[in-house]
Amino acid sequence: MASHAKPAGSGTKRIKGKIIILEDRCKGCDFCVEHCPRDVLGISTQFNEKGYHPPEVINEENCTFCGLCERICPDFAIYITTEEEVEEVKPEVKKVYANRNKNLPIVKSTMKGEFFMQGDIACAEGAIAAGCRFFGGYPITPASEIAERMAYRLPMLDGVFIQFEDEIASMASIIGASFAGMKSFTATSGPGISLMTENIGLGMMMEAPCVVVNVQRGSPSTGLPTSWGQSDMMQAKWGSHGDYGSISLCPKSPQEIFDLTIRAFNLAEKYRLPVFIMTDAIVGHMTEKVVIPPVEEIEIFDRKYTNKSTDKYLPYEIGKSMIPDFAKAGDGYRYHTTGLTHDERGYPDMTEQCQKSVVTRLVEKITKNIDDIMMIEEIDIEGADVIVVCYGITARTVIPAIEKAKKKGIKVGYMRLITVWPFPEQRIKELSRKCAGFVVPELNLGQIALEVERCAFPDARTKGVTHAGGGIHDFNDIVKAIEEVAHGKK
Amino acid sequence: MAKNKSKAPKNSSQHPMEDFLRMDRMPHIWCPGCGLGTNLTAFTEAIKKAGIDFDKVAVVSGIGCTARVAGYVKVDSYHTTHGRAIPFATGIKLANRDLTTVVISGDGDLFAIGGNHLIHAARRNIDLTVICVNNFIYGMTGGQTAPTTPLKAYSSTAPFKNYEPPFNLVSLVTSSGATYVARWTSLHIRRMTDSIVEAVNNKGFSFIEIVSPCPTVFARKNKKGSGLDLLDHFGKRSVIDHSANPNDIPMDLENPIVCGVFVNKPKPSFWENVQTGIHGEVKKHRDYEKSLSQE
CATH class of the missing domain: 3.40.50.920 (Rossmann fold)
Structure with missing residues (x-):
């Protein structure tokens, strides 16, 4: 935007400038012509390449270079320059960030040793051991203990706990946190998963690494809130609309919940998708011996951050691994991502070919790596x-x-x-x-x-x-x- | 401030907005006479004016015409599911508190399907700026009734006029606890820009309603002429009154559109409250946890 020149006349120095009209961008709304306070602009009799009449300068001497036309134009088709500004040097926009793709600092979990521990608590501890520092959730039996444990543990580890208004928000928030570079998860039961499926689809499409714990109860609908079932297994595969590869882990004991939660995070980070832990109310509420090894002995996999410069990075560019490299918000990559079918730049692409390549890859990144996952x-x-x-x-x-x-x-x-x-x-x-x-x-x-x-x-x-x-x-x-x-x- | 100050290029074929827009996606999808391009200009101007590094801005949107803003502004931008922009943005903001996180979405996205998220984010005072472009109708899906459609206006799903009273957005958000609330029309370009600067600098939940013309469906269904006519109509009807009580200024087809900054009372944000509140408590428990891990 040009600086605002003072009006002409009455002893003030007039600033020289220029009105530049990018005719082919114009859609003929006439906002600039109508709202110019000094009637500088008129409607041209010429057509532009889109077939609209663009504005033209009819009274240039009246222009004070106030910039109103530039600001009101919805199509970025008109702007003004003033002389002082022309001399300004354009700052270098493209930057190279050498070491900015580092994870946020993680305070190591202090718990280790043998515990007599409930399954849900073991799940929370597993997440913490895996490096998760963001939990967004909504209370639901029989998964509430996970949220309660995270509410207690995360503040000590400089993590973020937030209880949302519903499961829809919980799932959206963990995808957001994931794009900001934090490992994140949520925990719920059948009715909550039904609400989350919308954003689980978003996580699959945007390829957001995160973990969703489903402590299954008797279903359908509210079913048996305090009792158990395994009837959400197909939902974990086909829950959200569309085709996508799903990873679902089924623990049988609190110890295994702990171990598989860590594995779930590792798989989520490696393959960039929401990973399910499909436990149930019995395992979740069962209390057994859980051994938590020292942090050094826990194998942690972190997502692969890009090492490209900001002008070369494409958010969905695929190398040999079928998994795009990651860049987190705030690192200067300024990329776009969407739930729409998108090309490698992250821009919507509504073509049949793009749809095919995206959906096929979402499925095949799992099926072709089955030996590593299964x-x-x-x-x-x-x-x-x-x-x-x-x-x-x-x-x-x-x-x-x-x-x-x-x-x-x-x-x-x-x-x-x-x-x-x-x-x-x-x-x-x-x-x-x-x-x-x-x-x-x-x-x-x-x-x-x-x-x-x-x-x-x-x-x-x-x-x-x-x-x-x-x-x-x-x-x-x-x-x-x-x-x-x-x-x-x- | 100087950092992002505009630079008019020597080569005059480059519009000063181009560094802040995804020019490879132009022309945008908005109809001729739509106010969204103007609103987008005001937003990027405001970010420049506020002196915020564009690398540290995240724009999140839901679904709809307005939600396409995220696809055109060259920052970290996320085009999410319908109505879920606010919780998604909450996740980003809390996970990286250095980011200026802005939600730009429409009235249907934020107040119908996303209404619950909006009032709760306002109640918690999450440090977000929410810019709601109100065009009184669902534009992208072809002009169906929105929660903002005025009484007795026509829409695709109200062929015999709409008989549901609309939301008064500023009143709803104020009573939910937002710490900055303003309303402008697309014609109030400079005031809107200044307002966005104040909103992004406010460390709490900020809300700006921008009344914007929809020429293709709202104006057509309601015989309001072109986008330009509708904008003029807004211009003639609008009055600026910062002291107005948000509860007394509903939107309808006839009465003045009262614009202004109605609330500007900073309060500690969600994260500030959590940090100050939890700090002392955590120490006690940290000691307890340590004792647990020692055998």
Whole structure:
């Protein structure tokens, strides 16, 4: 903006200047012509390249170079220069930031040793150990303990705790904090996840590293607030609209909640997406021994910050890894990002090709790195006739059932999905050639059982052992299912 | 101040705004006669005038015509989901308190789908500047009724006129606890710019309503002529009264549009309160935590 020249006449020195009209930018609104206080401008009879009549200078001698036309123009099509300003040197805009992409200082967690600890608390401690210093959340049973613990712990670590008005805001805030360079997470249960799914989609599209903990309860709707279930498993994969790769970790004990929370942060940072921890009210409220190792022994992965200069950096430029390098807000990169389909500059691009490349990459960055992400625990798999596929709390109820079935002479294998998403499709396919079938006990009416059935060859039978939640399986039901599958083949 | 002071280029083909806009995205999508470009000029002028480094500004927007501002201003800019700009900006601000975080969005985004976030951010006094461009209608989706559509105005979803009373934005925000509240029209360019300077310098929740013409849907549906006519209409109807009580100045189709800075009473922000309040308490607990970790 030009400085405001004093009006002409009455003893003040007149400042020389120029009115510059960028005709082809004009959309013919006439704001400048109408609101010029000294009627300097008129409407041209000429057309510009868009087909509008741009303004023209008709009374240049009246102009005081007040700059009103420049300010009111909605299309940046007119400006004035004055002589003094022409002499000013244009400052260098492009800067190179050598060491600015450092993380915010992190005070190390002071907790270490053996504790008798609740699952939800272990989750909060895991997040702190992973370097998380931002929690935005909303109270909900059975996840509130995580928020309470963070409210207590974060102020001691110079972190930020904020309780929002709802889960929608909580999820939006952790994406914002993530772009400002902090590791962030939120914790909720089924109804909260339903509200968060909108912004989970945003996090997937913008590729914001963050962690979402779902302490599952009986569903749908308000369901069983104080009781448990595993019925949000498909929501973790398909919850938000559109295709995207999902990572979901299913812990079975407080110790594993602690360990997997750290892993969830590492995966979120590495692959740049919101990562789910799909626990449930039993594991969340269970109190067991949790060993917290010294900080030095905890492996932490931080997102890859760009080392490019501000003028060369493109926020969604892909190297070999399929994961774009990160730059945080305030480091001078001044980039744009959006929930719209965007090109590598982060600008909206509504073409079919761009949509294809973005969505494909969001899915493939997970599926093509499945070997790095996937975790499965297998016991007695080789030579097993029946394989029990389980996850989360159900992995503990199947143990006596497997023992009983073994006593009856059936060869039973145990396969626990620590990461339910991405799903071990190849492994299930491979095993389905060798065994009679799968038994999938879960606290829903058959979500992962369908997935197992989809991946297995048709010769192998898949039998789900369903339970609507609010209790746990009678292990005899599982034994019965194992027997059915085993004898069905023979 | 000198740092960002404008520089008119020697080469006259460069508009002075160009360093602060994403010129590779021009021309913008706004219709001829829309006030949004003017408002954007006022915003960037204000940032320059306030002497804030553009590297330390984050602009967050939701969805709608106004929300496209984030895509054109060359700072760290985030175009988020509908109505969720304020919580997203809260996350950015609290995670990096050095950033001047500004939410620029429309009336539908901030007061309909995002109304809850707005009143709670005002109540907490988060250090954000919220610029709400009020064009009385949902522009991008084709002119449906907004929470600001005046009584008896037409819209796509009110073909027999609107019979819902609109929100008085400044009153709602004032009663929610905002520490800086102003209203201007797109015609009050200089006052609006000065107001944005005050708002970004205010360490608390600041709110500016900009009454802006929508020629394509609001003016067309309501027989108000062109964008220029609507702007003139605002100009004729507006009066400046800083002492007006925000509760007494609703927006409608007939009465004067009362503009001014209605609230300018700085209070400690959310983060200041948390820091001062928690500081002493934390020390006690830190000692306790230490005792826990010692075996």
